[in-house]
Amino acid sequence: MSSLFSPRWSFAVTGLVLLSAAASADTPATPTDLSPVVVTATRTERTQQDAPIRTEVVTRAELDRTHARTLKEAMENVPGVQLREIHGKSGFEASLQGLTSDQLLILIDGLPISASTGSTVDLSQYALTEVDRIEVIKGAASAQYGSAAMGGVINVITRVPESGLRITALGDVGSYGTRNDSARRIDANKRHGQLQVDGGNQDWRWSLGADQQQDDGFSDKPLAWTRRGDAVERSQYSAMARWQPDGPLRAWGEVQRYEEDARQRYLRYVPSVLVPQQKDEHIRRDRLSGGARWSADNGLSLEAKGVTERYRSDSLALSQHSLVTQRDAKVEQSHLTLQLDLPPWAGQLWQVGVDLHDEQLWQSANGHSELSVGRAQRDSQELFLQNDVFLSERLELVLGARYQYDSDFGSHTAPKAALRYDYLQGDAWQGEMRASVGQGYRVPNLKERHFLFDHSALGYKVIGRPDLKPESSNSVQLGTSLRWQDQLTLDVNAFYNRITDLIQIDMSQPVTGGGGVTTYTYENIARAATWGVETGVQWKPLTPLTVGGSWTWTHTEDLDTGARLTRRPRHILRLNSDLTLPNQRTTLSLRARGQSRELTDTGQGDYSPSWYTWDVRLNHDATPALRLFAGIDNLFDRQRKFIDSTDPSEIPDFGPVAGRYVYLGARYQWQR
Template identity: 55%
Template structure:
């Protein structure tokens, strides 16, 4: 392999960065290297679309490792992300899943990727994080702030990139079984009946040139109710299944190809009541969801160090829901989404301490939905959009201290024409002694989001309740300016303190216009409009301390000030204070005890004047603050078997379901036990 320069003429950090850029043939290969040496610096790809160690990336990246996923027994993407400082998880209205918010920007403005490729939004606008199970996941990377220069529309608030594991040679596999109870809130049977059951299995093998993996993951939840004898169930009955298969082919040292297919299926039942004087009528809604996804691609390295990458995804997402009132069928809704994305990327060899990258994306999506056979779009039939995009990036490594990353993207959208987004990120290693190291990071980026198809065409008809929400085909894209400034200070690898200040300014924010309405046959009609300018700003802090060889502590705190600049009022559903506390204690050589605490302040629910003037916790349009604590124990039995147990929400902090402004934790205390068996290279 050719080298950019001799060791005498190239600074040590530059040599390391160039070596990463030229020697790692594929992002997934870099993940495998990081997996083998997880005690060293992890390798990340999201911030720069190329491999860099976590310390060397100029764009701040937070990582959820595979070790953390297994230590905390996370089963879904929602659970894997809930301990990221400053990341807020919210229930999706009318659904059984969760969406997220980063730095005060909503889930519509955060892009969720699987291996750098998009995944369909469950509602046509936001990704349900609960609809991705974790069997194939190696780690998860979180980048906050505008990232449109790297990834285009919907990345104006940040990116969540789930990195899966490539198949490994040899023969190895894992199997996990666990079960848990909601205690007195179990919907079926007594307090100790397993109300939640989970099973996972994967096996992989092959040789150095050809290897494959198959995996299955099933999560079955009976749901729960604060009064199990009543009809209403506060926690839905859900069965989630995910099956996948992957093949990796490495015909030579400079080539790699892969194909990965998966099927996800969800069956969900909601039960609630509606007051129809003088009675409460039982209501039920069932939903069946199926997502079929196939990805594939390859990467080639030329003799001069140039790397070429081509990969794509095709996905179809189908949903059928049926509503019943007093067991009489009322509405049947069918939705279908189709999405395709193709990306090509070229990374050039080092030239004058610069690493150039060029690429192009093509994206297509189609959506149709009907209710009782009638289209739910302003115009009949399906709606679709596509975009063609090009991007460029230059990573300039001046010396061992300073690095500057410049990037830009141009998008030509089928409906909105051209859009340009630049980004600049600076990294400086300002302190580097035997005991201390310090890194400064600063970035500015512009973000944008093309209105989704539902915001433009969807007809949300609740005429029976006196209102409807109409899509607006004349919406303009949202746009933002994002500023990030922070640093990391480390002492002897034992103590790391991190601080980051952020400010995001959004214009043409899309909201439902509540002040300009029309009356249609006695029904109030609202519509989406670009009516607001908003600002979110704050500070994120984190402290990691290896207190003793057996005890590690992790603390994070985020302050967020989110304001509507047109009205001067506070933005809804943005808590000002979010805290995370974690501790991992190796009590015995094969016994680990872990604690995870989540703290969240009150949040505004209604933006009217009465609610805004009524501060404090609870009532008056504010959801009260809350704190939860999870306790987990892992016990290894030999090299292959791990027994584990846990209590989620140990102190049983649960919302008041009689208070419509209480958005505290949905689930109360949950107790579970399980076992994990691993053999081969996965043990």
């Protein structure tokens, strides 16, 4: 696989970090804990506590503590989030409240990011170089977002550079032990390097970022052909500029490139023999985004922002080292948002906006189109209206509606309402209640209607269905947050999502074709529902110690048959602990995650077993500018059972793919 940096680049960065510490031992580190301000719930800045719609935040401090490198790793410890492997790819998708990744909207600064397969965003394909925080909204609770936000929104907020000059270099290397691709227990099997340079003056701010990850892959039998973990190289580069004078007008622009090279190796069972298979894939994403905002002193503001993005995947499938299929796929999207906020009037904040969206999809195999049309395309125009009404000092009501016109499915209107009530405002205790009801609406994406998801080498294909109907849902959220000073926080939230025409892959009636390849298609389930409870607690029993956890219980049901929906675990658990040692420069963090068994086959009643993992993180500030860190992922080495492809009675295990992983790293930050 090609590389802009040699595999030794990460070692070089780590070495430079260590050697340069003495020269800048007195340089202060930039604080990472920022005020908990959120923007996703209402597209206006509010503190997390005051937001009328429940918003969960992954802060920059948490990202630094846990050494998250990608959006996938950042989402691992968010309560109730289920991460799944994307079929046939070296990546992961997310689901919330029993709804799938296709019903989840992923945004970067409020603008959509391209889906890696025409529908699902691969969370592994976004590095966190410039990220300030990540905001999560669950369910169809906000009128601000339309199609594809039926299950919730994940909004990545990038950092605004400070004035002056700052250079940050980071590097880490790690090992899977005996599972390393080289078969050597101690080896730099996985390497990561990151470089940031940013600064500016009173009017101009700018930022340059580079991130590269190289993973040689892993296997229980490294010298054998099959790899459990793919060999992957990912790189992301970005450049951003902001113009923010003291006047009412501000503007920004960013250009970003992401590239990935991945290699899969596996065996396919053809009666009486196992045939070596290989897939090489090159991915490139070019993203250009920007916007401007004008604000008056009386609260009137007008904002325009947009993005254009091209995502391309070129793959080669080989069988017994001979080329079988050359597949090329391309996704292009453009999105423009206009938003007008009116001045406060009679305790009300009115907001109106327009979203314009266009996307196109091409795919060919061996030079022939694999779509039901030569090029799949759709566009939509959406109008949203919101009124934030402050009924009293303690009671706030948000009313909204969204009108959507889709080029293929016509028009639809979805209303929303949210209520926030401060029921406790004491010196020690504070509490608020949030309730919301909203209608979700999602048109079938281009993959579901036209895409040929061909994995014949793995024994199956999924074919799009042009006559699919749009999904619609009614979402209800009701919860409370209770805090005692800065030492104890309790959260409870109940949810109910009722979905009509839920789009699922028809697993019950596959068609088996030539060569033993099973073909599936999509279908609309007439009625389905998900409901459950999300709970969380954070406790600071001592000044240097914070402990907490969350538990999510989810029930799913096909309301026509009474059967549970597949791949939705009933219980999801998260635990966390952060301890600052007496020297005040060293922190030890523990993160645990687990889930109960999940249904994999309704007809056979098969379940993938439950699982849990523990991660350990250590951070030591050797100087104000230098941080040394280390970690162990999957401390107790819980790894999914290997499935024998020659045994059709084997039940799939969707537990963790990777076993224990140990790494060391350093981060150096120079600032003036």
